[in-house]
Amino acid sequence: MQENNYPKLHNATWPGVVGKGDGSEPVIPFDTLLKFTAEAEVDGVKFDGVDIGLFDVHFGINQPDDAIKKLADKVASYGLKIGSLVAPIWPPDGGSAMGSDEERKRFVEQVRKSCHVGKLLREIGIRPYGVVRIDSAVNPDSWLKDPVNNTALIAQTFREACDVAADYGEKLAAEGEICWGGMHSWKKMIDTLEQVDRPNIGFQADMSHTFLYLLGYNAPEDRILPEDFNWDDKATLEAGLKKLTDALRPWTIDFHVAQNDGTVHGTGSHDKTGKHCLPNDPNGKLDIAKYAGYWLRDNAGNLTKAFKHICWDGCMFPNEKMMQQQTWNDILAAMVSVQKAHGWSE
Template identity: 25%
Template sequence: MRHDFDTSDDGTDTMTERFGRLALHTWTIDTTPLGEALEAIKSAGYDAAELRRTDFKRCYEAGLSNDEVLEMIRASGVRVAVLGVEYGFLFATGAESKRIFEDLHVSCRNAVALGCPQLMSAPGPFTGSLKDAVGHLRTAADIVADYGLKLSIEFNSQHANLNSVETQRELVTAAGKPNVGLLLDAYHLARSGRPGRTFEDVPGEDIMHFQYSDLSPNPVTGVKRPTDRLMPGKGVILWTEVFQLLREKGYTGHLSFEAPNPAQWERPPAEVCREGVELTEDLLRAAVPDPAS
């Protein structure tokens, strides 16, 4: 079991920043109801969870209110490191854009209620110009800042527009918001031609969040959100190089295990979660023998 919390002088728990903290992204066990997923995350020993807006919406569909979902999460004892918002605000227009930004306020309030400091968003289902995305990102950043939160933006190697580190950095730099940073994903880095240490040009202070899973030597094509992701160490990613570079860059955020794959969804969620922890810790020990130093 991993332990990642110190106790402050007033008796409250505070999250200790250090390299190698693990979170479980719930897409990894997508078919598991949230309550059961939280139990699996806790029993496997993750330091925290990365929850999705989808997790909340599925609970609403099951008859739970937003307050009841929040209480279930708090009662589980699982910390929430990052909370995903509804994707699409970067390129949506008209009434859809207004609706997604209104939903962003809900995610912000939920993050505050859970003591979660960071929201994240992927590009989403829409496409458009980078100029429009910059304006929309500024709007989102201002909303998130009003709640005292940070926002990380992910690139998706299969998206029509936001599909590379270069475009991702251009977007975030142009937005110029201090509470917005980069979300890097080892899977998408590798699929966009940046395996191993090939993100050396990205400043460490710009990396706000990091997700990971392994890449098959024969990844599926023609799918915007691939679910062919593998357990760490089971594909072609150069994990020693990736983890060593992250450590050198001073990254102390969570490493969020996100490996959606139908083959894993058929397995017991607790088993998938435990295997994710064990394999990742083996790779971390090989890359950084003494991560606490």
């Protein structure tokens, strides 16, 4: 029996795209992912919806409004809602948030188009919650050439994107991934968000990607766990998680459930970032249900209820695994465990 009905449980469609193609494994079709999502079930509980990457191979942002309405009808036909959207802000269609004027204009325009899709989906009624996800669209090495000015440029671009998003009633969430310059450590992420200084921007925490902030990949000066850290030392790990989440939780407006084995990974055109693992991976370092609570509850243990849904994110799994229904049942089981431990009823 489902004890709580919030936060709503979503699957993501972008794992069928990220790290696929470009000589890697084939992209998994959008309809295939919808089918697996809709057919997943654990003790009578099913996914409530999907979060969508606005990529041309699934659903591009340059399509007419009629196509957006057809998208809503298609997702609804599976008994699902739509939540957060990923704006395709990377080159060549987009551009670096710290790049030339032209690159930055393309970045903001991609955000605008994504917000248009999001607003129409809200008006249709298929999207009752969710944000538009962004990043800096540039690597840490490029950022390191001029950290102060590059962060200022990223913040300026994000401000312009926030102002555009506000016109559509949308919020932007910057995801904590170590592969994006100016966002590649917890301190640098906070610095960037503080410089943006807009009410409609926040942080998207991912239990896998953001976990790597603890280890200081790409920013050893901001490492939280000691260099000789022993994974059996749960007390130190959890103290580190507390420090990390205390700093970022006030910014957090979107949340991804995930597993991680403490390493970085990258396939296809996707740069190295926190390696997602299946929820039951024996090498997984996260107690998913317990550690999700560091993000979903405040220092006093109270639920923040800062967002209405949570989403599973598991990029760069082999297609062989992703084409098995049991994989999605196992993922849903992990999501249900989080909802049971940190959910509520409305």
